[in-house]
Amino acid sequence: MILELTLILDSLPMKNRKKIHIYSGLLVLGVIVCIVFFIRSYQLYISRTWNYEGNFAVLNPDELTVTVYMPARESLYTIVLPGSAYVTVPGGYGMYRLEDVRELSMSEKQGDRLLSLTVTASFGLPVMATRESLSIADRVLIFLAEQYYSGRRESLSLADATIFDTETRLDGEQIERLDQYKRITYFAELFWEEGIVNEGLAVGIFNASDTPGLAASLTQSLETIGIRVIDSANWGGAPVSDTCIVRISEAVRSSVTANRLRSFLTCREEILASDDTRFAIRIIVNDVPFRQ
Secondary structure, three states: OHHHHHHHHHHHOOOHHHHHHHHHHHHHHHHHHHHHEEEEEHHHHHOOOOOOOOEEEEEEEOOOOEEEEEEEEHHHEEOOOOOOOOOEEOOOEEEHHHHHHHHHHOOOOOOHHHHHHHHHHHHHEEEEEHHHHHOOOHHHHHHHHHOOOOOOOOEEEEEHOOOEEEEEOOOOOOOEEEHHHHHHHHHHHOOOOOHHHHHHOEEEEEEOOOOOOOOHHHHHHHHOOOOOOEEEEEEOOOOOOOEEEEEEHHHOOOHHHHHHHHEEEEEEEEOOOOOOOOOEEEEEEOOOOEEE
């Protein structure tokens, strides 16, 4: 076959042979470009944070808003955060006005990480990305979601919400401080995810660090999306060097709850061959475990 093609080419005029060589080269180049394009597209696709399952909370640091995309309800909520409210910044930084946390984060060379973690810890919204950190694939998904949900948008201004207590500082200044109980009551079941709630898996969260309130803060965030936390306490087992460990019973390793935790927690995972008599999932935290 190859010999026959060679003879045919040799029998053609030189001008025609040059054209065939040019077209063949262009064809090969086109195939290479297509292969590179598909490989790159696949790499971008698997690099996405959101898989269009479960809520996706995105922080806009410039406007101090969190937009929650909710595929199950085919809607989105934009939450306007109160910049003047005082919140506790994770990592032992103490209390700051929310609007000043980004500057603190920048000065600590952490980008928007401290602001993102503060919003997650204070308001119980597991922020999975900031506008600046979104991958191209996530940007495409968000664009499509915004077009599809265009008629089902709602806005919540937390500045008008009754979730703050007024306190008077030693210098006489009155400040608005977030009250966690009021915050939980205010959000109630708003951001619960049906698949998680329907499973109702028992989850235990344990603080293995010297940072007080780490387990309680994570509990608030997980309960906001409907995870059933039945115990939140200090860890009494062996010392933990990892940021976070998630121990999952074999029977629920592929559950909606387990997959959801994988999507926004940076935890080492351990699958337990035998079922835990009390917890389907144990989370042991040694530091702030959110994926940022």
